[in-house]
Amino acid sequence: AKSNLISSLKGSKPSKRVVVIGGGLSGLACAKYLVDSGHKPIVLEARRVLGGKVSAWQSPDGSWVETGLHIFFGAYPNMMNLFSELGLHDRLQWKPHRMTFAMPKKPGTFTSFEFPPNVPAPFNMAAAILSNNEMLGLVEKIQMVPGLLPMLLEGQDFIDAQDELSVDEFMSKYGMPESVKEEIFIAMGKALDFMDPDKLSMSVILTAMNRFINEADGSQTAFLDGNQPDRLCAPMREYIEERGGEVRTGVPVREILTGEGGRVEGLSTDGGMVEGDYYVSAMPVDVMKKLLPKTWSEMPFFTQINELEGVPVINIQIWFDRKLPALDGLCFSRSPLLSVYADMSVCCEEYYDEDKSMLELVFAPATKAAGAERNWISESDEDILEATLKELENVFPEDVKDEGGAKVEKYTVVRTPRSVYATTPGRNKFRPSQKTPISNFVLAGDWSSQKFLGSMEGAVLAGKLAAEVVASGVVDEEGGWKEGGIGKEGGRGMEGGVG
Ligand code: FAD
Structure with missing residues (x-):
């Protein structure tokens, strides 16, 4: 039934040019489902690297520096479908x-x-x-x-x-x-x-x-078998481009230009105006707030997003000169400053090392406001490392200690001052639907309304729902088929929200 719907969309309706702002998982997933339904997405990603919060880059010695330790769950149906559809299922290392x-x-x-x-x-x-x-x-x-x-x-x-x-x-x-x-x-x-x-x-x-x-x-948890830009984002880009879409990196959108009735007329970028039939924002909520056109700023649908704000977090990778007692999987550190961690030299194929451990740790809460004693997000790398090692002394007392302990060969600290939206009480009602009051503007991003919170699964589902709004909108416009869509599990975004 799913493929029938997609091919009926494909066969009978003209392809639309859809400009997607943001090349994180949500924007890429949206573009993937748009090409599946016969449209032409053009993804504009501000940074040189794709992936947003899952992005990573190589340090001069070749090691990968990640934005965050990322875990996939069995309860991620849309993500699992995406891996299957891309033929990447064997890249998930189930623990x-x-x-x-x-x-x-x-x-x-x-x-x-x-x-x-x-x-x-x-x-x-x-x-x-x-x-x-x-x-x-x-x-x-x-x-x-x-x-x-x-x-x-x-x-x-x-x-x-x-x-x-x-x-x-x-x-x-x-x-x-x-x-x-x-x-x-x-x-x-x-x-x-x-x-x-x-x-x-x-x-x-x-x-x-x-x-x-x-x-x-x-x-049940799985790790990707390597860095996300190569192992997940690159195949998504390839899939999109092979089917007529485009993915452009290093293209920050500076302004959303609007015309009559608040409709989007184009996007201003350093390389000039980019125009489409539809526009999808897959940017983080804090950036969307900044780029909100003046003509929309009084609309309740858009003012509600002022109630959402990204939460700070820090990701640390530490390369030790020896093997620590290793677990093949995720561990909750249950220490005041650290959240989860994993020994990536054991858990992830690309980072395997027989002799030395590489711990990847999430440092949270990362600000005073979130309950921490210090405003860690603005502390120095050295202080963050020192505090992390202090807490690891309790987790690995035989190996992380001042005398005779494992030596730190190198480390990286990546701060994300505004990551996923902070789920303080009462936020859900402010999460906007993918469909907006602007007829040619659609929202994606993990913070838009869907039931998987701010997560990779939420990002993929929101992207899929956004593609569905575009696809069904195209059919609506021309008096054709009006319901159903691309096939998603757990969606309930679409038309919900305040406004
Ligand atoms: P983003 O990844 O933020 O993508 C938005 C994109 O928009 C970015 O690439 C950005 O550069 C681009 N952009 C911004 N402004 C512009 C502009 N003006 N023009 C063009 N492009 C622009 N989730 C899990 O499911 N499991 C985990 O274990 C997990 N761990 C995490 C650990 C950390 C440390 C962090 C930070 C996040 C973690 N997450 C985890 C959450 C997950 O990473 C996010 O929910 C998901 O990646 C968000 O995807 P997104 O596409 O919605 O947003």
């Missing part, structure tokens, strides 16, 4: 199905939730939680039930209704013990949105748990 946590009170030790194979959801998760007694006792596990049961019974509606509550507020409302926060929710919040639970909306934790509870492999 044993477990969630591993460092044990701060027992330095150098780890514990994990082990998901038994061949057990359907939600029983595999129940087994994983019940069989681990190192983090929560039976009584605490039972005390979690009243808060989690409505999610199981009512699903997404219940989750959406919790968006106004912080994790702390939700926990006290449902009588969850503090230990659940200390042991699990802090780690989850820092990993999912780089924030501590007093600032974070409970809907974030529940959204992730709901996916993990409902899908047997939802919480």
Whole structure:
């Protein structure tokens, strides 16, 4: 049915020229689905490198410096479809199905939730939680039930209704013990949105748990087998260009020019005006706010995005002169300044090293405002490294220490002052739909309305939904087929939002 829809779109309607602003995963996914439905996308990416928040570049010695440690989940249906459609499925390195946590009170030790194979959801998760007694006792596990049961019974509606509550507020409302926060929710919040639970909306934790509870492999993780620009963005670009689209890098859009009724007339770039029949913004929310044309600035649909703002985060890579005790997979560090980390010399084929470890770590929260003691995002690289090593002493006491410890051969610090939108309580209602009040302007980007929050999956889904708005708009305009579309899982963006 899906391919019929696409070919009916392709066959009967004239191809439209669609200018997509931003070559992150959302813009590239949008362009991919536009060529699939017979249109001609032109992606304009400001930077020389594609990928946005998944971008990476090579240092002079050839090692890859990444913007962020990126993990794929089994619960990413649109991302998995994209890999299949591009013929890249074998580039995902799936890890044993477990969630591993460092044990701060027992330095150098780890514990994990082990998901038994061949057990359907939600029983595999129940087994994983019940069989681990190192983090929560039976009584605490039972005390979690009243808060989690409505999610199981009512699903997404219940989750959406919790968006106004912080994790702390939700926990006290449902009588969850503090230990659940200390042991699990802090780690989850820092990993999912780089924030501590007093600032974070409970809907974030529940959204992730709901996916993990409902899908047997939802919480299983995979690493891409190498750097994202080469291993994922380049094949997307190739796919788009082979089918008549264009991807231009080093082309920042300076202004969105509008005419009658606020319709877009063109985009101003350093190389001149770029025009199309449709325009899709796949830029981050903070850039969209800056580029918003004056004629749109009073429209409620657009003023709502002032309520969204990117959260700061720091990514650190440290190359050691020896192997640290290695885990093949993601680990929650459960330390005050660090979120998740992985030893990429073990987890990722391109970075494999028999003899030396390369840890990639997410440093969060990264500002004072997000609950940290110092405003880390503006501290020096040296101070950030020093603070990271101090926390790693507790994770690897035998190997990261002042005397006789592993030596740091080199390190990189990449700051993203405004990354995914900060999911403080009550943000969901301000996320705009892909369809906008401007008839030839469509929104994509992980922050636009879709149920996967700010994530790679959310970015791909939003791009797909944006392509669908364009494709169905073209048909609408000419009096043809009006519903359905390119085929997406978990969408609910399109026409939602305020405005
Ligand atoms: P972006 O990637 O921000 O792309 C927007 C693009 O627009 C950029 O390339 C930018 O250069 C371009 N642009 C901006 N302004 C202009 C302009 N004026 N003209 C032209 N182009 C412009 N997600 C997960 O699912 N799993 C993870 O493990 C994970 N870990 C992360 C770790 C870190 C440290 C970070 C920072 C993010 C992580 N994410 C993770 C989130 C994920 O990276 C993002 O949700 C996703 O990549 C966003 O894609 P996007 O295309 O919506 O936006």
